[in-house]
Amino acid sequence: xxxxxxxxxxxxxxxxxxxxxxxxxxxxxxxxxxxxxxxxxxxxxxxxxxxxxxxxxxxxxxxxxxxxxxxxxxxxxxxxxxxxxxxxxxxxxxxxx
Numbered sequence: 001x002x003x004x005x006x007x008x009x010x011x012x013x014x015x016x017x018x019x020x021x022x023x024x025x026x027x028x029x030x031x032x033x034x035x036x037x038x039x040x041x042x043x044x045x046x047x048x049x050x051x052x053x054x055x056x057x058x059x060x061x062x063x064x065x066x067x068x069x070x071x072x073x074x075x076x077x078x079x080x081x082x083x084x085x086x087x088x089x090x091x092x093x094x095x096x097x
Contacts, residue, residue, distance in 0.1 A: 033064035035074055045082045055090035066097035 038061055041054040061068075065087075068074040077083055078095075087095065 033061065033067055035061075035064075035068060037061055041086060044086055045077060045080075047082075050086060050089045054086070058086065058090050058092060062092055065095050069095065069097050 037057050038054075040051055040057050044050045044054050065078055069078040084094075
């Protein structure tokens with residue numbers, strides 16, 4: 001592989017990386033579904049205290065909870081008794097999916 005070809009490949013990879021980073025860095029609106037935003041609730045799901053940060057994120061992600069409940073990767077967390085208790089403690093209405 002010549003020097004020019006290697007440079008072209010490196011530039012193409014850099015361009016692809018930049019595009020991916022820009023796509024990932026776009027700001028999320030309040031209703032954007034992002035399960036990782038619920039990470040402050042992790043402790044509460046496993047018997048810890050419910051924090052204000054957990055409730056705030058749960059309220060922001062409320063429009064997405066039914067979507068999470070249908071997703072096999074998250075359904076056990078969203079449908080479980082601990083999650084239902086969290087929803088109640090945070091003052092959210094019971095999910096109707």
